[in-house]
Amino acid sequence: MDKILRINMSADGGPQAAAEALGAYAGMGGRGMTSSIVSKEVPPLCHPLGAANKLVIAPGLLGGSAAAMSGRISVGCKSPLTGGIKEANAGGQAAQVLARLGYAAIVLEGAPTDGNIYKILINKDGVKITEANNLKMLGNYDLIDKLKAEHGDKVACISIGPAGEMKMSAASVACTDMEMRPTRHAGRGGVGAVMGAKGVKVIVLDDEGMKMRAPQDPEKFKAANKTWVDGLQKHPVTGQGLPAYGTNILTNILNEAGGYPTRNFSEGRFAGHEKISGETQAETEKARGGSATHGCHRGCIIRCSGIYHDKNGNYLTKQPEYETVWAHGGNCGIDDLDAIAMLDRLDDDFGVDTIEMGATIGVAMEAGLAKFGDAEAAINLVKEVGKGTPLGRVLGNGAAVTGRVFGVERVPVVKGQAMPAYDPRAVQGIGVTYATSTMGADHTAGYAVTANILQVGGSVDPLKPEGQIELSRNLQIATTVVDTVGVCLFIAFAALDQPETFQALVDMVNSFYGLSLNGDDVAGLGKSILKMERDFNKAAGFTKEHDRLPAYFKNQALAPHNVTFQVTDQDLDTVFNW
Ligand code: SF4
Numbered sequence: 001m002d003k004i005l006r007i008n009m010s011a012d013g014g015p016q017a018a019a020e021a022l023g024a025y026a027g028m029g030g031r032g033m034t035s036s037i038v039s040k041e042v043p044p045l046c047h048p049l050g051a052a053n054k055l056v057i058a059p060g061l062l063g064g065s066a067a068a069m070s071g072r073i074s075v076g077c078k079s080p081l082t083g084g085i086k087e088a089n090a091g092g093q094a095a096q097v098l099a100r101l102g103y104a105a106i107v108l109e110g111a112p113t114d115g116n117i118y119k120i121l122i123n124k125d126g127v128k129i130t131e132a133n134n135l136k137m138l139g140n141y142d143l144i145d146k147l148k149a150e151h152g153d154k155v156a157c158i159s160i161g162p163a164g165e166m167k168m169s170a171a172s173v174a175c176t177d178m179e180m181r182p183t184r185h186a187g188r189g190g191v192g193a194v195m196g197a198k199g200v201k202v203i204v205l206d207d208e209g210m211k212m213r214a215p216q217d218p219e220k221f222k223a224a225n226k227t228w229v230d231g232l233q234k235h236p237v238t239g240q241g242l243p244a245y246g247t248n249i250l251t252n253i254l255n256e257a258g259g260y261p262t263r264n265f266s267e268g269r270f271a272g273h274e275k276i277s278g279e280t281q282a283e284t285e286k287a288r289g290g291s292a293t294h295g296c297h298r299g300c301i302i303r304c305s306g307i308y309h310d311k312n313g314n315y316l317t318k319q320p321e322y323e324t325v326w327a328h329g330g331n332c333g334i335d336d337l338d339a340i341a342m343l344d345r346l347d348d349d350f351g352v353d354t355i356e357m358g359a360t361i362g363v364a365m366e367a368g369l370a371k372f373g374d375a376e377a378a379i380n381l382v383k384e385v386g387k388g389t390p391l392g393r394v395l396g397n398g399a400a401v402t403g404r405v406f407g408v409e410r411v412p413v414v415k416g417q418a419m420p421a422y423d424p425r426a427v428q429g430i431g432v433t434y435a436t437s438t439m440g441a442d443h444t445a446g447y448a449v450t451a452n453i454l455q456v457g458g459s460v461d462p463l464k465p466e467g468q469i470e471l472s473r474n475l476q477i478a479t480t481v482v483d484t485v486g487v488c489l490f491i492a493f494a495a496l497d498q499p500e501t502f503q504a505l506v507d508m509v510n511s512f513y514g515l516s517l518n519g520d521d522v523a524g525l526g527k528s529i530l531k532m533e534r535d536f537n538k539a540a541g542f543t544k545e546h547d548r549l550p551a552y553f554k555n556q557a558l559a560p561h562n563v564t565f566q567v568t569d570q571d572l573d574t575v576f577n578w
Helices: 030-041 094-100 140-151 188-197 218-234 236-245 247-256 278-287 322-328 337-350 354-366 375-387 390-395 398-406 428-436 449-454 468-485 489-497 499-513 519-539
Strands: 003-008 016-021 055-059 073-078 085-090 103-109 118-123 126-131 156-159 173-175 184-186 200-205 291-294 305-309 315-318
Touching (some): 016 126, 030 055, 030 085, 030 519, 055 094, 073 094, 085 173, 085 188, 094 103, 094 156, 094 200, 140 156, 184 188, 218 489, 236 247, 236 278, 236 291, 236 489, 247 322, 247 449, 278 305, 278 337, 337 354, 337 375, 354 375, 375 390, 390 398
Antiparallel strands (some): 003 016, 055 073, 055 103, 073 085, 085 184, 305 315
16 A cells, blocks of 8 residues: 555546555545545635545555454545535445555546546556446446446445436445445445546456555564454444344434434434334344345454345345434334335435435425325435436435425534434434534544443433533544544444453554554544644635534424433534644
């Protein structure tokens, strides 16, 4: 991983690729790499779909190594959804393969003016860019089938569906999983629209003939990796709960806590929760010949995912995760797992973010376009997105646009990005993260659900404002580092509770790169990346008034606890004072 691959999509005579040394970006990976390049090279006031924006795709610092859980890939740019800096990350095989090919980042620059779309093939022999208009407007599943026929099933693909080609602000970037299915998405912030604006339909990565990346100190690295794996396996969440039930184990937990946003954030409990819970989902998957335990990339030992079959026992989609089940389920009043799985399949195929789409359908239901609980109507609305009808284009641009078009006040967004599956009134720590994250409303940016609800990494009362600022601040710093190292965020459950597991991660980075970082250095790295991102957003026009939840969270109490969001604006403004 000693070079950056730059691809100029508007070069004279057609797209041109050139590899260069890491230079000023040495020592960065994942989110640290994407945010560094975007901060330094993208004009903050540029149009996100214009030639001046750049799409940066980067494996984490441990990508391509033998480190367990190191398969996350970061996708960064100026976001068409938020107007600020964006990093969205995904699992799947792409990070490992790209890292083994020796690239710390791919940077897509410029924009083609010829109306063509392109396929980029990267292998040990170099880079080949070909016009691929025969792939135009294909869904991700058909696209990957075609590529499999041409390149075999050992490659990894990074692609967009029709939503990305139509430059919708909810468009995702898909990565293929171990079975070469396009199921792992860098979903948030419209990164797929930026890839579409660059005229790139798919990047095919083939690491045949390349080796696993080797650490500087193999013995220390091996020992740290063993401690790491042992720690993940012994923690009850990463060793038992997530493998058995996936992230959807949270449905019953959040419902019980009264923080499960129901029917467009109007209540905190959903009567149909048991029908769509992780427990029901796992039983259904097993009964139909699917699987309740499955990893999204080689080297994942938690395996929170699964395989969801339809009623006839045929593959439909990967196991919809908690956020997806909530977004298309309780948030829309839908308690039908098969309908939710179909919505997940459509989202993956069209290439849209399941959180943004579910929140958007919830807003559309509040506007009266369909009734809450009407699964068929929800499926038809998402199909409009795939077809690119005028209504579909409104919906495909997310909850904020849909709320404006249809005159809805209760629109759960921050910086234009839809909130995930935790109501900030009943989980106040996550409300601080939603409000202040550089990314817009994003649970992964500082997952305060840990201490608020799960009693992991401490305990902070979820209904009171006390302690939430510090909790969110520390988690936002730590998460930035996790996203830079490129390990799956779900390691945090074990790393927060078990100091030796956190230390093992630091030891892996140190032994891999021949460094001697300590905890303070690690925190310093996280703070410096957050500062870069905040500076970009400030230059793009963001002020402290953008670090706020919509007003209704302060003046509409949420049942069953009848609470409002209590953290003051003055306190929100101190999150980044360290
Ligand atoms: S724990 Fe889940 S999301 Fe994380 S790498 Fe494994 S399968 Fe993918």
